[in-house]
Amino acid sequence: MKEFILIIADIVNGIHDLLNAMAKQTGLNLTDKDLHLWVFGIVGITFFLITHLIFTKLAKLSITAISFIYTFTVMFILVFAVEIQQKITGRGEMDFADAVISLWGFLLFFAAFLAIKGIIFLVKYILKRKGII
Template sequence: MKDFILLLAEIINTLHDLIFAISNRAGWNLTDKDLHLWVFGIVGILAFIVVNVVFKYLAQFSITAISFIYTFTVLVVIVFAIEIQQKLTGRGNMEFHDAVISLWGFILFFAGYLAIKGIYNLMKKFFYKKKH
């Protein structure tokens, strides 16, 4: 877990340093707050563009796929927040494996949901054909 967080921090710090160096060469003298605005602005808009394209494509097939991705993303944030909280408070162990297992729990329950939904839809089609 610690290594994963450090990797993410390194990526963001590298982007931060790159923008800082470019701004200094250009004579802009950006503050740390300005850098945060630019770094998260760039990362955010790039993420939005990718997510928007993917979601528009998925919407053609099923809103369930979009709901799954959104829910999974929210759970990733919650799981990592809990792991970090455990590290800060000393209540529990901050472990990457715990985060992975937590997310697997959602994936397994979601697979069960899809199986039940699939069986229901098949039964609905079967009984609809028998009536007509």
């Protein structure tokens, strides 16, 4: 897990250095805070527009899909926050495999939820076709 975080940090630092160098080469006198404002503004609005487009289409099909994506995103952040907290406090072991198995736990329980939801839907469908409900 530590190695994974260090790799991500190296990538982010490399992008940061590249953007900083590009700004200087073009003669822009941008501070680190200016770069953060522009980069996160552009990345954030781009991500929002893509997400909005996808969620608008998904809303026509299933609100469950939107709920799943939102919950999975929150779980992803929570899992990595717990792993980082374990590293900081020394309680538990910061391990990438722990993060993966945690997310698999959510996916397993979500699959069970879908199975139960499907069974209920099927039973209702059969009962309606037979005129019972």
